Amino acid sequence: MTIRLYELVAADGRAFSPFVWRIKYALAHKGLGAETLPVGFTEIPKLCDGKYKTVPIIEDGGTTVCDSWAIADYLDKTYPEKPLFTSPQERAMARFFDGWFGLEVMNRIFGVCVLDIHDHARAEDQPYFRQSRESRLGGKTLEQFVEGRDARLPEVRHALRPMRAALASAPFLGGETPNYADYIALGGFIWTGAVCTVPVLAADDKLNDWLKRGFDLFGGLGNVPRYPLAA
């Protein structure tokens, strides 16, 4: 029975949820195939009994699992070969990484490209996206929020120093081989590349080497059309 993965898509068909992308990498890591089903923002509440407003969601036989961490745990429990987490300790550290990456990196990139995300969403999803995100942005419009965004790019680049430090001594965040932390971060950069019309990295950023290695994994899973990430 093939696993079915619901993935968020833009108007141009590109998959652009960072949380779906980490699961696409997780499935590839475990050698599991999946059938992908495209959904827009406003279709998600029709899945999973309306419990979730976000993807990924997988269906595996009669089992539905929502939320990327629940899916990762489900995959390791159900398909123990090629574990995503070699130990509970590694899993806990990957959770720390996820928290750091979300708070310090994704939030900053979101602030730079939130209007781009809106503009790339399907037409029928744009009003929902605008309303839900503007309510989180303290009353600012998406347009107001991205004003002067170029001046905020140095903060994004500065925030990534801990990743550069780790990658100075190993090819992947997981060490000699990629682990779930790599997939979390790669998912974030694929999301960025799918929508962000300004390059978030400098051309000489060492992270570009890691990005290339990561995109090339699993037969080039991450080599999808994108805006330049670096310039």
Add this chain to the structure above:
Amino acid sequence: MTIRLYELVAADGRAFSPFVWRIKYALAHKGLGAETLPVGFTEIPKLCDGKYKTVPIIEDGGTTVCDSWAIADYLDKTYPEKPLFTSPQERAMARFFDGWFGLEVMNRIFGVCVLDIHDHARAEDQPYFRQSRESRLGGKTLEQFVEGRDARLPEVRHALRPMRAALASAPFLGGETPNYADYIALGGFIWTGAVCTVPVLAADDKLNDWLKRGFDLFGGLGNVPRYPLAA
């Protein structure tokens, strides 16, 4: 043969190197005893052929190992029971954590308490400490560098958000049980408490619960005299 651990001490005898403390925790984690030998900043170059200006340094039989990461690896290789790292992936993630904690947390605490460190060092170590640190501080004196430090405490507290996020779902950074990331961070806070005359945390910071759990580990290893960490 008992392992000998050189540890940096203040004028009042308190061990105050964060890097030594992570090794004290690592030794306790592995159930290994050690004889500690106090040294001041200016004595360190007399050890280890002058290769290192920092501790920890251990001697184990005829083997001398300098640098905390080299020591952690040596301990896991030589004494494989109760590993510090359950897998290379966990080790890589702990290195990421170390980089993050150093760049985002320790550097900020250092900026708040660098004069306190000086004032707590042995009299014969103070000139070396002042000269070496002031040369890193862009020409400022230690006194100038800590001016207005109270206003920088919110930055320290803000920087710790990723740790709070991880500890919202588990008692330790390592998950249900502490791992090397916990020891890295506990070492940082023991160093802070040994010298820092202003409390770096707010009284209601959830990290205080984790600190108590961490200090209580291994028979209360971390329950040493300290300035209040929170207020």
